[in-house]
Amino acid sequence: MTIFEKIVAGEIPCNKVLENDKFLAFNDINPKAPIHILIIPKKHFKNFQEMDATLMGKMTKFIQEVATLMGLDKSGYRLITNNGENGGQEVMHLHFHMLGGAKLNWTDAATDPQSTF
Ligand code: 5GP
Numbered sequence: 001m002t003i004f005e006k007i008v009a010g011e012i013p014c015n016k017v018l019e020n021d022k023f024l025a026f027n028d029i030n031p032k033a034p035i036h037i038l039i040i041p042k043k044h045f046k047n048f049q050e051m052d053a054t055l056m057g058k059m060t061k062f063i064q065e066v067a068t069l070m071g072l073d074k075s076g077y078r079l080i081t082n083n084g085e086n087g088g089q090e091v092m093h094l095h096f097h098m099l100g101g102a103k104l105n106w107t108d109a110a111t112d113p114q115s116t117f
Contacts, residue, residue: 004093008042018069022055023062025098034101035070035077039063045094047083063096072100 006012007026014026017037028036041059045051051059067073077100082089 002044002091002093004038004040004091004095005044008040018062018066020062023059025062025066028097032097033078033099033104035072035099037066037070037098039066039096039098041094046092047087047089047094048081049083051094063098066098067100070098070100072098075100078104 001009003012007014008024014024017025017027019025022043023039023041025037025039028038039059039062041051041055043055063079064073067077077098080097080099081087081095082097
């Protein structure tokens with residue numbers, strides 16, 4: 001069981017931002033921007049590549065709701081999902097990183113492999 005599945009099961013606490021029956025949004029424990037929220041489906045999918053397309057449609061709406069709740073719909077944000085080994089995925093349960101609250105840098109991962117965001 002991944003750490004995010006344990007959060008969904010209530011076995012590990014999280015700083016919750018928004019929740020419904022299918023999805024959960026909570027603050028990242030190691031934020032890389034003033035606002036750094038993780039958004040996950042409660043059902044287990046290893047990563048985006050394995051995600052169900054119909055559920056992804058519902059998740060899109062949930063992600064938009066999180067952005068609006070945080071005021072990021074107006075100021076802007078970055079949405080990232082790391083997929084697999086080369087994508088730098090560490091937790092093997094699909095999650096989107098929502099980053100905002102400041103103007104974010106954009107580095108070239110091809111020339112700066114250490115860059116994260
Ligand atoms: P990945 O590298 O898989 O895309 O991102 C995993 C993210 O999960 C990292 O940003 C990391 O800080 C976050 N994270 C790992 N463990 C925990 C935890 O127990 N609680 C929370 N809230 N975030 C976590």
